Amino acid sequence: MKNDAPLHRNGFTLVEMLMVLSIWTVLLSITIPLSTSIYREYKEDLFLKQLKTDILSIQQDTMTEGETYSVFLKKDHYEIYNHRLIREVPYPKGWWIETFTSTNKIYFDVNGRIRSPGTFYIRTPTKSYKMVFPFGKGRFYVTER
Template sequence: MKEDGFTLIEMLMVLGIISTLVLLAFPLQFNVLKEQEEKQFLKTLASDVLYIQQRSTLTSGMNRITFNENSYRITVDGRPSMNRAYPKGLTIDTRTDRNITFNYNGNIKNPRTLYLVSSLNSYRMVFPFGKGRFYLERQ
């Protein structure tokens, strides 16, 4: 009598190997997801800074970004416009002035460096003196 099947021991071994591989790959998925969320937040923050800079050259109203403990607020023409929450685990060092404002020609009013720290990486957002630019670098 010939049987064409797998034994119980063979099935358990294969299931054990597959389970081990899944358990090893699962934490990697979370890190990739957190990394993507962080990148998207930084792109959004950079876009918001450019938006405030552009609004400052077009209007005479109060345009600024205010950093709080868990979020930042965008104020356009003196009225709060948007509130964006930081991703979980990310903090922005606000020991200095909490506001980013630009003057009428697009230069930053208070040049500074902001430090952004997350559970995965740390960044510097530099606003140099006399320039209308900023750059974000990973440390």
């Protein structure tokens, strides 16, 4: 008994598969480096926001509670104190903070004014930031250099 039904070939040829794979390879080779640089920038922004939030928090806590809260900038992390260590926050890998003042301590008085004015430089593998605490002011600012 002979089967006279036509033979249907619903697959892809080897050339078509190689073309699709080469297009995917090109697309992936473009997007992976972009995503790592976007991730690095996001990580930098997130750390700077956390540092700013912590400094504003110690300022607010000092004003409301009347006790001195402070941030100590160390070689590979910063520490938040109030008569005792509250929290340590490590810097991202490859980061460091340079202090050009007599102290590496940031603290405020009960009126919210900075008690340790100065300038700190935050260095990342790709960027550099300047954090300034002006004398007699309650606010600080961070600029990219």
